[in-house]
Amino acid sequence: MKTNRFWAWLTFALGAAYFIVPLLATFEFSLRMRRGTYSFDAYASVFADPYFVSSFGYSVVIGLVTIVVGVLVVVPAVYFVRLRMPWLRPFMEFITLLPLVIPALVLVYGYIRLYNSSSIIPFTGSALGTDILLTGAYVTLALPYMYRAVDNGMRTIDIGTLTEAAQIMGANQAQIIGRIILPNILVAILSGAFLTFAIVIGEFTIASLLNRPAFGPYLVGIGTNRAYEPAALAIISFIITWGAMGMINVLGRFAPRTSARTD
Template sequence: MKTSKIGPWIAFTLGALYFIIPLIATFEFSLRLKRGEYSFEAYRIVLGDPRFQATFGYSTLLALATIVIGVLLVVPTAYWIQLRLPKLRPVVEFITLLPLVIPAIVLVFGYLKMYNSSSLLPLTSSPWSTNLLLTFGYVTLALPYMYRAVDTGLRAIDVRTLTEAAESLGAKWPTILFKVILPNVRSALLSGAFLTFAIVIGEFTMAALLDRPAFGPYLQLIGANRAYEPSALAIIAFFVTWACMGLIQVFGRGARGASPETR
């Protein structure tokens, strides 16, 4: 290709500037808390805030629960579809795409209508069951990503042969799923898990409307009331997202060595 490279360079540079300047500006802003000098005071205040620790811990816990439930729900289903029910694949794939179609705010609106304290299944009536409902809501939000990751992982291995080999060695179903299939899609699972973590950790809408003390509503509270701390929180959130995506790359690379189809 002999075409000029000036255009592509301009496009790339302008784009890169648009993405980098807000990060620099946010970082600079977060250092401005003390008048006349740069300091990490805003970070000290935020990290030392007991509400930060409580809400971040709560959201971390919820993210882990979401990952566990998501894996237990998606892996057997995707495995079963691949092995015994290929006819149901379009139906299941359609269902897993629905959370992208129905906005989270609509979904939680439906939860509030369906699970209110005077309904058949009053999940919103106690804090404990509301936590459960929020976790299920997050599993739903993560479903498209989790299913896609696991399905790609399963397609890359020979599920049928592995299952038959395990069966002829006398393995029962739990053994096959947990000791044969699960380790083989480990890297795909980890990708799905880190993406789920990145989605859940800062989620605002569902947590706020279900009135749970999660990290997202805390961010909103700080954003509405403080000047410099929100920038520090934005930088922290950016690094959490970056860490999740970085880990996906690391584990994805491990998978590529084993099976070329996995991404």
């Protein structure tokens, strides 16, 4: 038993070192901008960069729209499939696994070929169209996570019984979803939302191939031109990711009591 514990601690310590050292090293590096002393100059330089503000703002907006669209697409589908069309479930599961199997790079290649300016739906023909396409791509990218979060949420609250109870009291379909189901799975939806946000905010591949001024391509540009700012940006990104995940954790505590934590 003693030796067992020793190996457990050793394994943990080695793992922790691998994960913590790069963070410390990056932080240390980000402070080295001013010669001979540690300073936050790199951070100041990042925040003063108008492109940082604009690209970050752009990604936040796209991220929020992605979340809204994702929820609108996923929630009603999961609800009705669970309630009325269970035979569609395997198909849904298959669809939501596809983005994990087909690389995003391949999908975006498909979009560019399919929705170019001379096609029936010329998404890439205008900036707005490309933004819409980018949002669609991000919803697809986040689909597995959003679907799983919502599906877990609905499983834990037994939507069948809730729906029947509401119907007996005379509620219509819209009232059932809006007043009964949504509030009960809100925590699950928010978990999926924060995860989506974490995925979208620094995404590089799709944004850069669609030529949108998002945060990911901005980061790569900084990486090739500057020395210390990238480290500062890595730390900032880590904090943003941490914030999103931390929110999921905090929300987990407010989940309906029967729910298995989805984190």
